[in-house]
Amino acid sequence: MSGKDDYYNRSKQQGYRARSAYKLKQLDEETDLLDPGDTVVDLGAAPGGWLQVAAEAVGEGGTVVGVDLQRIEEFGDHDIETLRGDMTEERTRHYLREAVGEGGADVVASDMAPNMTGEYNLDHARSVHLARQAFDTAEELLASGGDFVVKVFQGEDLDPFRDDVAASFQYVRTVSPPASRDASSEVYLVAKGYTESPVAEGDRVEVTIEEEGDEGDGIAYVDGYTLFVDGDVGETLTVEVTDVKPRFGFAERVDGGGSDSPA
Template identity: 45%
Template sequence: MAKTTKGPGGPGGRELKTRVKTARKRTLSSTLWLQRQLNDPYVARAKREGWRSRAAFKLLEIDEKFHLLQPGQKIVDLGAAPGGWAQAAARKVKSAEGRGKVVGIDLLDIEPIAGVDFAVQDFLAPEAPERLKAMLGGEADGVLSDMAANTTGHKRTDHLRIIHLAELAVEFAGEVLKPGGFFLCKLFQGGETGELVTRLKRDYALVRHVKPGASRADSAELYVLATGFRAMRFGGLRSNLAETE
């Protein structure tokens, strides 16, 4: 059950905020998450403007600043569900109009999006990279990764999981990007990101850390943006892991 109360910032200096009462079968954490969603202006804006998720505004804000997405490009979206990034990319590259192409992958299914080819599959599966390459039909202009592993509640473990996903995304980008391409990936602040960023600095002309305004202030997430891919092909993490098994 939700209750609306007044808070600062609306008409007369006060705005309406929604508080959610803890239901019998709802945990405190899920109640707080629901309350945050109900009061998130980006969630409300996404619904008004027809975006699949509030995450679309993160990509749009980054693109507005760095001009990554252009009509006619080929883009890969890793961890695409519920589709906010793929939807934004498709509109920017005009894939629904036949000018570009956007392919995505996720464990979860999503409702069809105009201009997006989507595969329901675990990106960790050995065959996933080749499937994405076949869907793309050539080199990519950009690789996007908003992937996040399921959390365990153990900060160290959760951080290592997200780093592992990021490393696999970096490897895939190195296999599929054309010279000059870009790579945008979600990370969480922590001590294990240094080696990954060092690798990106080797393979790309410029590497930046970005935290868009649409990213919640209390979130530890940040994004690493690497531009100017140098197109050096190396043996990847997947192949190295296979050799040691």
């Protein structure tokens, strides 16, 4: 098809600025990324195909912000805010934070790819570097429970990067949308449920049970983060964190740790 595949032709017919718009559509269909009213940030957004898809999904009650080193032409049919700048610079991040607002972003997305050299290992390493920059930005912008999607080329550095992302989310999936070209080594990591917990699974901490939960279990707090623990109100004990979710976690008492408070 003279190098112009079906997704390219479809994008022209349906008014999307890039064939990559269908990748985000497919990622959304498979992983439920975008909801009405969401705040979405697209990193490396030019020419704007992902911004168009995001704006359609979040509707009038949502917010869509795109940033890129290149100028992004304005959208006449969608309310989309665009910033021109380097997302690794504090000045750009400041404007991003202002655009997102105090509530934080529900989704941070990145379809960035490096300038290709043709040397596979180098291109892979550069893609992981870009993905890590996007991850750093996502951690700064995401609200608790938010989602992150990022493109990265397959290679030896992919698994360590995925592990780092997984440590901050409830779970991570690796997805290859049908719109990716057959010859491409790209995959997308879709991380769901950003966790702002001050503790991680396996951590041992001393807590005091301050309240009783609806199910009769104890509630303790670590830097404002809720932990459900089997114990009585007023009891101080050492616990091991067993499960971490965006807004609360679970922990089990460690034998021999802590002490009962005075009656």
